[in-house]
Amino acid sequence: MSTTHSDSSQSRISVDEAKRLVQHALDDGAIDRIAARRLAASLGDPAVFEVILEGAAESKRRGKGDVVTVSKNIFIPLTNLCRNRCNYCTFAKQPDNPDVHNFELDEVSITVQGGAKTGCIEALFCLGDKPEIAYRYHRDWLAERNWGTTTDWLEESCAVALDNGMLPHTNAGIMDQDEMARLRPYNASLGLMLESTSQRLREKGGPHFHAPDKEPSRRIRMHAEAGELRIPFTSGLLLGIGETDEERVDTLFAIHELHEQYGHIQEVIVQPFHPKPDTMMKDVQSIDDRDVAGWVAIARLILGSEMNIQAPPNLAPAVLEMLLRSGLNDWGGVSPVTVDFINPEAPWPALAQLRERTEAAGQVLRERLPVYPNYIAAGRDWFDDKIWEAMPKFMDPKGYAQKNLGSGLETL
Numbered sequence: 001m002s003t004t005h006s007d008s009s010q011s012r013i014s015v016d017e018a019k020r021l022v023q024h025a026l027d028d029g030a031i032d033r034i035a036a037r038r039l040a041a042s043l044g045d046p047a048v049f050e051v052i053l054e055g056a057a058e059s060k061r062r063g064k065g066d067v068v069t070v071s072k073n074i075f076i077p078l079t080n081l082c083r084n085r086c087n088y089c090t091f092a093k094q095p096d097n098p099d100v101h102n103f104e105l106d107e108v109s110i111t112v113q114g115g116a117k118t119g120c121i122e123a124l125f126c127l128g129d130k131p132e133i134a135y136r137y138h139r140d141w142l143a144e145r146n147w148g149t150t151t152d153w154l155e156e157s158c159a160v161a162l163d164n165g166m167l168p169h170t171n172a173g174i175m176d177q178d179e180m181a182r183l184r185p186y187n188a189s190l191g192l193m194l195e196s197t198s199q200r201l202r203e204k205g206g207p208h209f210h211a212p213d214k215e216p217s218r219r220i221r222m223h224a225e226a227g228e229l230r231i232p233f234t235s236g237l238l239l240g241i242g243e244t245d246e247e248r249v250d251t252l253f254a255i256h257e258l259h260e261q262y263g264h265i266q267e268v269i270v271q272p273f274h275p276k277p278d279t280m281m282k283d284v285q286s287i288d289d290r291d292v293a294g295w296v297a298i299a300r301l302i303l304g305s306e307m308n309i310q311a312p313p314n315l316a317p318a319v320l321e322m323l324l325r326s327g328l329n330d331w332g333g334v335s336p337v338t339v340d341f342i343n344p345e346a347p348w349p350a351l352a353q354l355r356e357r358t359e360a361a362g363q364v365l366r367e368r369l370p371v372y373p374n375y376i377a378a379g380r381d382w383f384d385d386k387i388w389e390a391m392p393k394f395m396d397p398k399g400y401a402q403k404n405l406g407s408g409l410e411t412l
Helices: 015-028 033-041 046-064 105-117 136-144 150-163 177-186 216-228 245-262 289-303 317-324 351-360 373-378 385-393
Strands: 067-076 122-126 167-171 189-191 233-239 265-272 330-334 364-367
Touching (some): 015 033, 015 046, 046 289, 136 150, 150 167, 150 177, 167 385, 177 216, 177 385, 233 289, 245 289, 289 317, 351 364
Parallel strands (some): 067 122, 067 364, 122 167, 189 233, 233 265
16 A cells, blocks of 8 residues: 555646745644645645745744754653554564563663663653453463553553653553543653544555554544643654545644644654565555655644644654754654664664754754643643652753753763
8 A cells, every 4th residue: 555645636736826825824823724735735846845845944933933852762662562453563563473572660660760861851651552452461461460451550660760760751552531641640741643534544455454543533532532631742644654645634634623622732743654574564665755844844834833843853864954944843752772663774863963963954953851841831730740840850941951961872
């Protein structure tokens, strides 16, 4: 399955029309769905592409100035068991795979202590969706440690990370509101990539056919329930798994509408899919780096100047300068310690190199916590008391990270 672009030439627009639509977006603070679809259909026109990037860069300047942020983190893949079987994933393992690994609490503690010594602030917990539903092996493993569910184990693991000097951010797949409420005291923020609102991708032959937790309505519901709990929340768009341009626009508008209702979407990640060997989608062509920048720009125009928009620098390393012209204001979590376990073939850039390339493009790189300064400035209503009381030792008066925390492998 490959990405499908709009095939209606009638939807493509001239440079003058693109300039009009982009200026309208800047004047109004955002763009409407029809205009966004028309711009997206014309990304292949080099002149229109430049108009879109210029408009997105101006929107970012109006909302974020010249600041681009990054979170110095460690990646803790608490378990790589998952009940979903997405056609493109190499992170998830079956119980009989020798690479299956579950983190014991003492391993979490040791990993976090090591990260804290290097000046990392964010402990990123990433794990498969509820493996106990699918695998007796995992149910037995949990029971041996007096846990009934993966959430029980995750809650204790986040508490260990917080106690050992880092601020957790957790992406554990689908959770209900009670589970998120349990994690809120130990997490500065939570996240779930919306990925796509396309129901087609769940159909037979689609990348999410064997992935019940990729049902769009379930993922939208979790976003809404996180908003009801006042949790700073990360979402995102996954590019290149078979969705159309129109479906990408619809996904971004779904995120926009959730944020309009609850005000809790702290960042939106625009993430390209990279095909991997030994998967059903190994022969799918990667999305072009230029298209990644184009969709960052479309996201900026849809979501507006105040939204934090991120593109992972390890997934399009050749075009960081183009990405910096496309309206992003965040590089996401970059670790000087651990690999990207979701995309292990894509090494993180060195933080010093990331700073050098960001500043060469006329931007200023600032380190942040796993929650953005605007949520910290909004006050403690967004945080449990434990997190609110822990944050001051990590941050400067403006809510960015303090400089020179820990001994530091690299400092920003």
